[in-house]
Amino acid sequence: MTSIPDRLFFPAQRMAGVATLALLVGGCAAPSAEHEAGPGAYTLSDLNEQLVMATAWMQSSAEYRALSHQAFNVARDQLDEALARHGNDDRPLAVVVDADETVIDNTAFEAYLVDHDAAYNSELWHQWMAAREAKALPGAVEFLDYAVSQGVDVYYITNRDADALEATRDNMAALGFPQLEGEHLMLRTDSSDKQARRDRVLADHEVALYMGDNLADFSSVYDSDVPAERRARVAEQSEQFGRRFVMLPNPTYGDWEGAIYGGDWGASPAEKSAARKAVLRSWQPDASATP
Template sequence: MKKSTLIPFVAFLILLGCKSQIVQQKHESSRIEKTDIPIREYTIQAVLWQQQAAEYRALSYQAFNLAQMQLHTILDRKSDYKKPIAIVTDIDETVLDNSPYSGKQIELDETYSTSRWTEWVKEKKANAIPGALDFFNYAKSKDVVVFYISNRSTNQKEETIENLQRIGFPYADQAHVLLKDSTSEKKPRRLLVQKEYDIVLLIGDNLSDFSAIFENRSTIERNRSVDSLKAFFGKKFIVLPNPTYGDWETKGVLEGKYNWTNFQKDSIRHQKIKSY
């Protein structure tokens, strides 16, 4: 090859190499960005919906209106029960709105931590879920006892009671607020209530608030169990909406595993989306 043509050819090769390197760097940069997903980014829409959507308020009112209708029916046949009647309710996202805590997670880009949750609980600033206060005070006016069974830790009992009392919830005391001690399963605490009362309504945002059949189950199992118990929903089981967190995500979508990386969780969520 002549010298006059060799120089432009070498320059072309150098340029091609530089271009290839730039493309590779862009690809690597894109790959790094893909793995560096904000931890709570995926919850933004859910938290916005809970805090901003009138539809969320409407569904909450609907749930408690339905609960009151059912309680009317139950009271009409109160003589059928051998024991005093009681309602069992969850606390978080059922009577108390913790969406500001979820907002703080998004703001700080951090996953759940006991210390941050404890910080929020100690604030005692959670407000009532729409419709909850009116319903439970109505229940009290009819001499129906209310028990709060929650998986908040027992060392948060004082703050929890004070928060409920600040808003005006009835039966917010040591005897009627039953928090998590040795196990997160709620069945033992429900059985404790059943020793002296007939439980006529269960209210919650998580299916494990209603029956042990939903504990530690896959998405398929949870859906099958809902189908088998469909006659109970709206009658004995009253469900509140919660798109932000719950067993549907941890035990269902994420398959009960807590050691997925953030990138793996993001991949799993995308894989489980149904399309056409």
């Protein structure tokens, strides 16, 4: 999937063969995935049913809001500790945050996909960004305002395409996010790897903490299509989480999903569903046991 936000950037070559739904301008409905696939086939509509619970949880549950507040409370505590250690001669402190599903909420876009039997495509995502309708995650604006009030610089590093800069800035400004000018808001240009942009911040700042919903928001070391490798790298850096790295929950999309497919985003809906179920660890009752 090309031109995808932080949440879901995949190199274009991985997307060869992915069936996308052509949107008809002017409010016409997208063609039915079931109609395109033929009767009896496992369709995109079927696959999108698996997105319903995750989207419903993020949009309706108090638990999701609690986890968001918890993440920003942890971030504030860690920032306060960094401020206490910071000396007058040290480089300025900064906080680096992802945008999509870290400080802004795009779940209405996911709900659209479910409602319209649609798949992500660049044109549709750009329409969503241009609509400027993303919402702030609970606690995000308050935390970043606090950071700025303490003299800490905020940098937003997102894999939204650079041509969405104006729409993204407008959307976030309307929500009250601070420090959106210049390089404080860094969108993707030539690479989805965020390390070069992180390095620009590190050149003249000490980064107190990073926040994201995807492991690649923290380090390029997590760039792997093998789930076991990703888990192993988390174990190696376990002491960083809740301290220098603060995660936000996002069960709707991310590199974790691509890893389930081995990086093959061109898989059919049926193949994707099978791959998802294949990673489940299932309990098997003892057949000889008496109920």
